[in-house]
Every structure is written in structure tokens, then in C-alpha cells.
Amino acid sequence: MELTDALFELIDMRSFSNLWFWIALAVMWSSASHYVLGVPYDLVLRARRDGGSAVGDMEDLVRINVARLLYIGRMSGLWLAGITCFVLTGLGLLGFIYWVEFAQALFLLMLPMTFVGLLSLNTARLIQDTAASGEALYTRLFRHRIFVQVIGMISIFVTAMWGMYTNLSLGPFGV
Template sequence: MNLTGALFEAIDMRSFSNLWYWIALAVLWSTASHWVIGVPFDLIQRARRRGGAAVDEVGALLVLNAQRFARIWHEGGLALTMGVSFALASAMLLGFWYDVEFAQAVVLMVGPLLIVWAMTVRRALEIEAAMSAGRMEPRVMLNMLVLHRLKVQVVGMIAVTFTAFWGMMQNFDIGLDMFLAPAL
């Protein structure tokens, strides 16, 4: 057996039947819901319970991360959007037109994550504007972060459910034509 054969046997490019894919998907969404605009959720919970210095810590982290996301968007948003759109369209074409399972798996991981990225950038721009105007109250800030996390979790639940459905269809070799064909 050559090196390439051993590598592909170890990695198994059939992603939906690979345990590592599902572990990576779980880690991806748990990480995405833990870091709310760059602020760890346990810190947000502590600030909601204790107040005081914990709220100041969350506020400082939030300002830094909101400015960071806003700067990334202002300086390279167009180029980033074009590059990511090209890469995602290429992966979608490979995955769903040419039936490459690895590309399908990448699209089903990255696609919903891009929705979360867009939500995060939008929220960061709102936070940056509110902070510069000096009109962000601590309780409003904490509630906004909790609501943002809830939205990320909803996107994650829908994405994981759809990915599991699609993965089962791929593993059982069921095509969409079965669902789209008229009943006889």
C-alpha cells in the first residue's frame, strides 16, 4: 500500500459515515455558541449574576471584539465576501452537482457558519455604533449577547438536523428523486 492509499484509508473521504466528521461538527457548533462575539458565555453568565467588575470585563471584551470585527469588515469586507462566495460556490458545485461527498460535508459545515458570521458582524457593527454614541447600558448589553447566542444556537440546531438528515440519505444511498418523484 502506498502513502496516498494509507492516508485516504485513515481519513476516509466518505465524510458522513466518519465519526470524526460528526465530532468536528459538534465541536464546531459548541464553540460557535460558547464564544458570543468573542466573549465567552461563562463570563456573560457571571456578569449577569454578580454585576460590578464582571460586567466591566464583558463590556471591555465586547468593545474590543466588536471593533475587531468591524475593522475586518470595513477593511476587507468586499474582498472577503467575494473570496468566500467563490469558495462556497465551488464547493457547492463539486458537492451537489458532481456528487463529491467531502465537498458536501464542507458546505454543510461552513454554509451555516457563514450565516453566524454575518449575524456576528452585523451585531458588532451595531455595538460599535452604540458604544461610540455612549448609549449601551450594561443590562441591555448582556441581554443582547444572550439573545445573539440563542440565535446562533437555533442556526446550529437547524444546521445539525439538516446535516444529519443529509448524511443519513448519503449513507443509505437515498437520492432526492425518491422524495421528488410523484406517487404512483
Template sequence: MRSFSSLWYWIALAVTWSTTSHWVLGVPFDMVSRARRHAGPGADELVTLTRINVARLLLIGREAGLALTLVASCLLSLLVVLGFVYHFEFAQAAALILVPLSLVGLLSLRAAERLEPGLQPGGLDAEAVAQALTRHRFRVQLVGLMAISVTALWGMFQNLSHYYVG
């Protein structure tokens, strides 16, 4: 299971980070751009969709957060140990996608908690919501950039070491 030499792995990595940076807190970023350009119904829809997704995300975090944290920690630890201690390449590849995505999940929960009070009626306007979503998207893109860079370097190292070793 040579993951790093598979074109499909690199396509999956690119699609994962492209999708993750486009859907910020469950809101498509083109909606944020549209709301900034055209005030009115687009801006109201942005605030409404953000309010719905923030409430949904925080409900999941508050209701099942402990269980999700325990299960995710166990699975990520298993992947990291299988991959980097026992040198199972598929586990390395999965860990290099899922560990940074878990960080994005934590950043999303944090952003949702910061946005929640301002999304009540009479709270933040659409421009403030758009700015908060843009800042969160920038952080997600930084995590994605670092994850893709580390994955590319590790993948090249793995491919070259397999090439020379046998």
C-alpha cells in the same frame, strides 16, 4: 472519502457548533452569565471585552470585507458545486459546516454594528450588552440547530443510499 460515515466528522460538527454558540462575538458566554449574576468588575470586563471584539470585528469587516466576501463566496460556491452537482461527499460535508458558519459570520457583523454605538463611554450598561449578546447567541443556536438537523438528515440519506447502492 466517506465523510458522513466517519465518527470524526460528527465530532467536528458538534465541536464546531458548541464552540460557535459559546463564543458570542468573541466573548465567552460564561462571562455573560457571570456578569449578570455579579455586578461590578465582571460587568465592566464584559463591556470592555465586547467593545474590543466589536471594534476588531468591524475593522476587519470594513477594511477587508469586500475581499473576504469575494473569496468566501468563491470557495463556498466551489464546495456546493463540487458537493451537490458532482456528488463529492467531502465537499458536501464541508459545505454543510461552512455555509451555515458564513451565515453566523454575517449575523455577527450585523450584531456588532448594532452594538457599536452603545459601547462608547457612557453608552449601554452591562445588562443591555448581556441582553444583546444573549439574543445574538440565540440566533446562532437557531442556525446551528438547523444546520445540524439538515446535516444529520443529509448524512443519513447519504449513508443509506451508499449502503443500498453498493
């Protein structure tokens, strides 16, 4: 048996019938929803509920992550946009023109996360522009989390529908 045959047998390239793909999808959206601009949402809730040092910790983390996101956006935003568009276009063509299921799966993972990245960049800019703190910061982070969850729900729904269609149309052996 060749190395490539053993590798493809070990790693099922039919992504939508692979349990690991669905676990990765769930973990990805769970993490994206929990970390709001890189700040754990339980810290935001604790700061809002208890006040005190938790507020300072949360505001410091938000300030650090906002500055980091905006710096990355300013320094390499055009390069990242170009590379992201190139990768998404390549995956879209491979997946939906040439019917490579692995490329379809990666496309359905990466496209919505691109929207989450753009939303995070916009939220970071709004927080910095308004110098949000206190209740305004809680509201901004809450709104960002809700938008990420909505994108996640739509993404999971579309991915599940496409995965079911693919599995039903190909059959159990990917004929």
C-alpha cells in the same frame, strides 16, 4: 502501497460515515454557541449575576472584539465576501453536482457558519451604534446567542438528514 492510498485509507473521505466529522460538527456548534462575539458566555452570565469587576471585564472584551470585527469588515470585507462566495460555490458544485461527499460535508459546515459570521458582524455594528452597555448589552448578546443556536439546530438537523440519506443510498462500502 502508495502514499495517496495510505492517506485515503487512514482518512476516510466518506465524511458522513466518519465519527470525526460528527465530533467536529458538535465541537464547532458548541464553540460557536459558547463564544458570543468572542466573549465566553459564562463571563456574560457572571457579569450579569455578580456585577463588579466581571462587568468591566465583559464590557472590555466586548468592546475589543466589536472593534476588531468591524475593522476586519471595513478593511477586507469585500475580499472576504468574494473569497467566501467563491469557496462556497466551488464546494456546492463539487458536492451536489459532481457528488463529492467530502465537498458536501465541508459545504454543510461552512454555509451556516457564514450566516453566523454575518450575524456577528451585524450584532457588532448594532452594539457599536447604540453604545450598548449594562442590561442592553446583556440582552443583545443573549439574543445573538439564541440566533446562533437556532442556526446551529437547523444546520445539525439538515446535515444529519443529508448524512443519513447519503449513507443509506450509498450503502456500507460507498458503491
